[in-house]
Structures are given as C-alpha cells and as structure tokens.
Amino acid sequence: xxxxxxxxxxLSVPEGAIASLNCxxxxxxxxxxxxxxxYSGKSPELIMFIYSNGDKEDGRFTAQxxxxxxxxxxxxxxxxxxxxxxxxxxxxxxxxxxxYKLTFGKGTLLTVNP
Amino acid sequence: GxxxxxHPSRVICKSGTSVKIECRSLDFQATTMFWYRQFxxxxxxxxxxxxxxxxxxxxxxxxxxxxxxxxxxxxxxTLTVTSAHPEDSSFYICSAQPTSGGSNEQFFGxxxxxxxx
Numbered sequence: 001x002x003x004x005x006x007x008x009x010x011l012s013v014p015e016g017a018i019a020s021l022n023c024x025x026x027x028x029x030x031x032x033x034x035x036x037x038x039y040s041g042k043s044p045e046l047i048m049f050i051y052s053n054g055d056k057e058d059g060r061f062t063a064q065x066x067x068x069x070x071x072x073x074x075x076x077x078x079x080x081x082x083x084x085x086x087x088x089x090x091x092x093x094x095x096x097x098x099x100y101k102l103t104f105g106k107g108t109l110l111t112v113n114p
Numbered sequence: 115g116x117x118x119x120x121h122p123s124r125v126i127c128k129s130g131t132s133v134k135i136e137c138r139s140l141d142f143q144a145t146t147m148f149w150y151r152q153f154x155x156x157x158x159x160x161x162x163x164x165x166x167x168x169x170x171x172x173x174x175x176x177x178x179x180x181x182x183x184x185x186x187x188x189x190x191x192t193l194t195v196t197s198a199h200p201e202d203s204s205f206y207i208c209s210a211q212p213t214s215g216g217s218n219e220q221f222f223g224x225x226x227x228x229x230x231x
Contacts, residue, residue, distance in 0.1 A: 012218070032218060034219065034220075036222075042224070043207045043222040043223060043224050043225040044158070044222045045209075045222070046219055046220075046221060046222075049219055084131060088157075088158070090220075092218050100146075101148060101160055101163055102160075102220055104157060104158045104160075105157070106157040107157060
C-alpha cells in the first residue's frame with residue numbers, strides 16, 4: 001500500500017519564525033510531490049510542487065525533496081498568523097501528462113502565534 | 115488561472131433524495147477530474163477518478179451505483195449522490211488536472227457541503 005505520512009501536529013510556531021513541515025512516502029517510484037494548504041472548512045489550495053531532488057523556493061515557501069531518503073519538506077519563512085492551516089503533502093507516482101491520482105497525507109495542523 | 119468551480123456550495127436535502135454536484139474547470143480543459151470526500155477533522159478520501167468520455171474509476175469501497183459520475187465535456191464533471199442518507203453528509207470536493215502543460219497538478223474546487231436530514 002502506497003502511503004504518505006505526516007506528523008498530525010499541531011505544530012505551533014511564533015510569528016516571524018520558520019515553520020518546518022515534513023512528509024515521508026513509501027513508494028520509491030514516486031516522481032512528483034505537492035504541498036497543499038487547507039484552511040478549516042475550505043478546500044485545499046496548491047502551494048508548491050517539486051519534481052527534482054533539492055530545494056525549490058517560491059516567496060516565503062521552500063520545498064525540499066530527497067528521493068533517496070523518501071522525504072519531502074516545506075519550510076515557511078517569516079511565518080504569519082494567516083499561515084495557520086492544515087498542510088497536506090501529496091505524492092504522485094509519475095511526472096508529466098498522465099492522469100495519475102494523488103495520495104494525500106493526513107495533514108499537519110500549523111498554528112502561528114502572534 | 116487554473117480556477118475550478120463547484121455548484122452548489124451547500125445543499126441540505128431530505129433522506130432518500132438525489133443530489134447533483136457540478137464541477138467546472140473555468141479557464142482550462144481537464145480530461146481528468148477527481149472526486150473526494152472529507153468528513154470533519156479527517157483527511158481527504160478519493161472517491162473516484164472521472165475521465166472525459168469514459169466511465170469513472172471508483173476507489174475500493176465506493177458504490178458506483180450510489181455515486182454516479184458523468185464527465186461529458188472537458189470542462190464539466192458531475193457527481194450525483196443517489197438516494198442520499200444522513201451518513202452521506204460530508205464535504206465533497208472535486209479537483210481537475212489540466213490536459214495540457216505536461217504537469218499533473220490538481221486544482222481543487224471550493225467544495226460542496228452536503229447535509230442529509
């Protein structure tokens with residue numbers, strides 16, 4: 001069974017700090033990785049995706065992928081109270097053009113304290 | 115770009131009735147759309163994969179005769195919950211995967227909250 005594991009949290013950080021969210025996956029053949037943010041009562045919103053080992057930065061967000069260790073992480077710099085949400089890690093077994101379904105982790109609840 | 119809409123956003127119905135939920139990709143074409151269900155404080159559960167012009171693929175444990183999916187065009191998929199019962203009350207969310215572009219991100223609709231009395 002292909003699994004995606006996340007610490008459910010809650011992860012609590014002070015405003016302005018770096019929040020670090022981690023995710024591990026069991027399918028070694030996984031090719032693409034996604035981070036979604038979900039506010040309470042709302043649907044998920046895509047934050048970032050990453051396909052290659054290393055870091056990918058977009059504004060205050062940095063995704064890190066290590067395929068050898070089968071983990072992907074999301075760093076949020078200068079955390080704001082508006083970042084408080086559940087962050088979902090999702091893994092797709094293939095990259096580019098195919099309609100493969102995503103396997104979601106259960107999400108990590110992040111709370112940023114003012 | 116990559117906007118997905120759902121209608122209705124909220125529906126309350128009596129037990130035994132059928133409810134249709136529409137999912138539309140507004141600014142892109144989507145050969146594939148996905149339907150999820152999420153119970154309070156639980157994770158997203160994939161119900162089925164909807165492919166334009168062909169039958170949907172249902173996940174294990176999801177009754178295809180109860181959750182009817184139609185994907186008649188590249189921008190519209192519908193989910194019909196037939197003979198709804200209180201245990202079907204949930205947050206139903208669709209996502210769409212752009213046909214072009216070579217990537218496989220999924221963009222989510224805002225969700226439909228179904229309450230069956």
